[in-house]
Amino acid sequence: MTVTAVPITTRKDWSTDQEVRWCPGCGDYSILAALQSLLPDLGVRRENTVFVSGIGCASRFPYYMNTYGLHTIHGRAPAIATGLATSRPDLDVWVICGDGDALSIGGNHLIHALRRNVNVNILMFNNQIYGLTKGQYSPTSEPGKITKSTPFGSLDHPFNPVSLAIGAEASFVARTHDMDRAHMQETFRRAHEHHGASFVEVYQNCNVFNDGIFSTITAKENRASMLIPLTDGEQIRFGENREFGVTQLGDGQLKVVEVASVDEQSILIHDSHVDNPALAFALSHLATGVTMPTPIGVFRDVVRPEYGDQMNAQLSDAQAKRGAGDLATLFRTLPSWEIE
Amino acid sequence: MSVEMTTEKIDRVVVRFAGDSGDGMQLTGDRFTSISAALGNDLATFPDYPAEIRAPAGTLAGVSAFQVHISDHEISTHGDAPNVLVAMNPAGLKANIDVMEPGTMVIVNADSFEERDLTKAGYAANPLNDGSLSAFSVFEVPMTSITTEVCKEAGVKPRDAERSKNFFALGLVSWLFIRPTEPTITWIAERFGAKPQVAEANTRAFRAGYDFGETAELFHQRYEVTAAPFASGEYVNITGNTATSWGLIAASQQAGLPLFLGSYPITPASDILHELSKRKEFGVRTFQAEDEIAGVGAAIGAAFGGSLAVTTTSGPGMDLKAEAIGLAVSMELPLVIIDVQRAGPSTGLPTKVEQADLLSSLYGRHGESPVPVLAPKTPGECFAAAIEACRIALTYRTPVILLTDAYLANGTEPWLVPAVEDLPKIDIDFATEPNGTSPAGEPTFFPYLRNQETNARPWAVPGTPGLEHRLGGLEKADGRGTVSYDGENHELMTNLRAKKVAGIKSIYGDTFVDDATGDATIAVLGWGSTYGAINAGVQRIREAGRKAAQIHVESLNPLPEKLGDILRGYTTVLIPELNQGQFIKLIREKYLIDAQGLNKMKGVPFQAAEIEAFILQHLGENQ
Incomplete structure (x- = not known):
């Protein structure tokens, strides 16, 4: 095969002619736009790109991407993508899922794809609600949530998706939100660059069933004081004038402080490449809900052997040692006898 | 004074080795089978073991047995009842004696009939003394003590030596049926080469068993089963699970596609995963998934990528995979699902045979979900059936269920090793060019435009420029393959899927x-x-x-x-x-x-x- 340069494309090349059928005003539109306009810059080919999804509003995503795509069954996208990515290491595989798809019915597949470090980019659109089934609480909904299925308030303690991913040994974990295209694109770009499983939680507004759930932190006027940007090599600070910072207490816990009230040197410098996940985990737990200042950006980005690479190395090692498989030899691995 | 030894020629014999699950009965039976196979006997085997790895020792629940039928003519079963029962303990005797015909032979390990052993097996009195075995020809052989004795000379501790008593039994039965000793001794040396003391103990026990038959003057007759008339060629004794595994590898080679197995361990299917995981030089990818659903899911992903995709399981796993199989029906992707049936419902009898997944294979999914179903008839035939399942899946772009069962999976028969050049060819025609025109008038790919002859849709794999398309579980528009909620189209597609499967031409098309x-x-x-x-x-x-x-x-x-x-x-x-x-x-x-x-x-x-x-x-x- 001749190697040709990756064709120059625009967002239009990555869009299908299918009518996008999310509710008007849905946060999914801005995520779709962010990704469609990012892909031309990533130096990848449409034919080598596959979007795999499960079931839910977010999972309609592949239909709108002019690439190869699979819209599969509820919760199973990480498993299906695992088979594809390990057998076709040449492909760029993205998994699109929602909080119900990834954390409820598909929780098992998510954690195993992460621990195996399969080379897929998992974008989880978190709107803290079930949209496609018309408004039941999800595994990320806040406790006490009143929904159609919980008229007296939900009893479930929610998952913190970033904590969960770090706990599942993920090598890349990030968070972004649907109100900031530049931040989304930068986060997706880094997820794509990461070799192994990348998990990105995208705070996404469901304007029909959970409208404004993130506006306390993502609305333009609130961002400076409520979002804590994580930038490698920089102090973890936020606020209109970067007047707040994150520091570590003697017992290891993190605390938001006024920078003026402490030794400035005690403000943590972010490093997503630290192998030990403790600090990343502590950062993910800094906020226990969208009413508190919440870190966004890349929490963790470490190098760990990728699953498909290792699987394929075992194949080439075996072939190097034993030669390419030969059926006649295989059939004689059991003791044979000859009948005249 | 020595007793005259006679040899009787018999046309067939059924031997059953029974003991505790830790007694090595499967190994003993397997060895006796191999020696007999090499002598040219026809044979059929039936391993019968408990679900627990180590059920309480000495109890009926812990009995593990291996039955082998050897003959000088063609046979098709492992035999209704044993002619010779080798019982290593009272439980092995009690679990099997009821099926024995009067006059048949029972060889017991006399050392294991102490009161404790009898109690564990549920015997109130010692059956060796109470006359309850008078209808049989009973041979009481002190297998444990002789084995311990001969091993002591080799410096093996009594506790370790005791574990070699199955080789004593093998030696004795080998003598009884005039089997050569060299193959077993060579095999022991190879198998236990890394543990010289174990090899020595097993060899000594085997020889002692053989010599016991010769010298103990307990047996006055030996039996000879001569070779059966086989078609000429090279044979191996193969289990259904191995034959299935090899069939999958052969299909992958014949199709020129890498084999991908997504599987979750489950009895009695796990041996297919084990066998395939060893064969990496064939480019076989085995993925031990987190659960049954992930096993089939990963296979579906690999199928989309152009692999020959397979998932293996047993009944409970089939229930879990049902939704994903339906997805493969909708996406019309090649996928082979192997169900090694066992007794259900639920966990049922995990190591025991049943054929009760037929209707669930045919109808056990929601919606109209036609899937071809094949069922091989003997262990060796699993090879051809696996190839055919793959060929159908690849040719018709459909999931195919291959129904084997615990009996086929673990049972063996002599299998004529095929010549590689005689294996069926499997032609793969990946789509490489657009096959339609978009509303805007541009060449485009219609993933559901069917082959007129097979009704199969084209298979375009990622990496093919210009054929980018989306598959999924939502109903697809005929031809173009975009999402369609149109009722007329759904009925058309439902009928097309059914027609495609109904029209499959297979090697099993003739009755x-x-x-x-x-x-x-x-x-x-x-x-x-x-x-x-x-x-x-x-x-x-x-x-x-x-x-x-x-x-x-x-x-x-x-x-x-x-x-x-x-x-x-x-x-x-x-x-x-x-x-x-x-x-x-x-x-x-x-x-x-x-x-x-x-x-x-x-x-x-x-x-x-x-x-x-x-x-x-x-x-x-x-x-």
Whole structure:
């Protein structure tokens, strides 16, 4: 095969002619736009790109991407993508899922794809609600949530998706939100660059069933004081004038402080490449809900052997040692006898 | 004074080794089988072991047995009942003695009939002394003590030596049936080479067992079973699971596609995963998934990427995979699902055979979800059936269910090693060019534009420029393959999917009929692993001078084209099944034939005698 340069494309090349059928005003539109306009810059080919999804509003995503795509069954996208990515290491595989798809019915597949470090980019659109089934609480909904299925308030303690991913040994974990295209694109770009499983939680507004759930932190006027940007090599600070910072207490816990009230040197410098996940985990737990200042950006980005690479190395090692498989030899691995 | 030793030539014998699950009975039986195979006997085996790895020692629950039938002529079953039972302990005796015919031989390890052993097995009195075995020819052999004694000289501790007593039993039975000693001694050296003391103990125990037969003057007769007339060629003794695994590898080679197995360990299917995981030089990717759903899911992903994708499981796993199989039906991707059936429902009898997943394979998914279903009839035939399942999946872009079962999976038979050049070719035609025109007038790819002959849709794999497309579980527009909620289209697609599967042409498209004289009025119809027992039952009827035909089906969906006409040619159709009557429902429904069923759900295969009795019950006086 001749190697040709990756064709120059625009967002239009990555869009299908299918009518996008999310509710008007849905946060999914801005995520779709962010990704469609990012892909031309990533130096990848449409034919080598596959979007795999499960079931839910977010999972309609592949239909709108002019690439190869699979819209599969509820919760199973990480498993299906695992088979594809390990057998076709040449492909760029993205998994699109929602909080119900990834954390409820598909929780098992998510954690195993992460621990195996399969080379897929998992974008989880978190709107803290079930949209496609018309408004039941999800595994990320806040406790006490009143929904159609919980008229007296939900009893479930929610998952913190970033904590969960770090706990599942993920090598890349990030968070972004649907109100900031530049931040989304930068986060997706880094997820794509990461070799192994990348998990990105995208705070996404469901304007029909959970409208404004993130506006306390993502609305333009609130961002400076409520979002804590994580930038490698920089102090973890936020606020209109970067007047707040994150520091570590003697017992290891993190605390938001006024920078003026402490030794400035005690403000943590972010490093997503630290192998030990403790600090990343502590950062993910800094906020226990969208009413508190919440870190966004890349929490963790470490190098760990990728699953498909290792699987394929075992194949080439075996072939190097034993030669390419030969059926006649295989059939004689059991003791044979000859009948005249 | 020595007793004269005689040799009797017999045409067949069934030997059953029974002991505790830790006694190495499977290994012993397997070795005896291998030696007999090398001598040219025809044979069939039946490993029968408990679900627990180490059930309480000495109890009935912990009995592990291996039955082998060897003969000088063609046989099709492991034998109804043993002619020789080797019982390593009272539990092994108690669990098997009831099926033994009077006059048959029982060899017991006399050392293990202490009061404690008897109590654990539930014997109130010692059966060796209370006359309860008077109908049998009983040989009491102190296997443990002799083994310990001969090993002591080699410096092996008594506790370790005791574990070699199965080789003593093997040696004794090898002597009894005039089997050569060298193959076993060579095998022990190879197998236990890394542990010289174990190899030494096993060799000594084996020799001691052989010599015991020769010198102890307990046995006065040896038996000889000579070679069976086989077609010339090279043979191996193969289990259904190994044959299935090799069939998958062969299909992958013949199709030129890498094999991908997504699987979750489950009895009795795990050995396919084990076998395939060893064969990496063939480019076989084995993925031990987090669960059954991920196993089939990963396979579907690999199929989309252009692999020959397979998932293996047993009944409980089939239930979990149902939704994903439906997805493969909708996406029309090639996928082979292997269900090694075991007794259910739920966990059921995990190590025991049953044929009760037929209807769930055919109908066990929501919506109209047609899937071809194949069922091989013998362990060796799993090879060809696996290749055919792959060929159908790849040719017709459909999931295919291959139904084997615990009996086929673990049972063995001599298998004629095929010449590689004789294996069926599998042609793969990936789509490489657009096949349609978009509304804007540009060349585009229609993923559901069907092949006129096979009704298969084109298979375009990622990496192919210009053929980017999206598949999914939502209904697709005929041809173009975009999402369609149109009712007319859904009905059309439902019918197209059904038509595609109904029109599959396979090597199992012709009905297997064995009607020796062509004028039998009664036919015994079977599917899957009951073939052997039905065959043996029908032979018995014929040997008695009466007539019966055997008809066997290996493609359960679609059924062989002329099956109905053939069945209507018989006055009586009998259907034995290891279930409550699943195939019979299909036959009655499809052909309106008032077939009669024989049903068994005891976790063991049919015996030839049961089939014979069933036929006799329905054979008229004059037939």
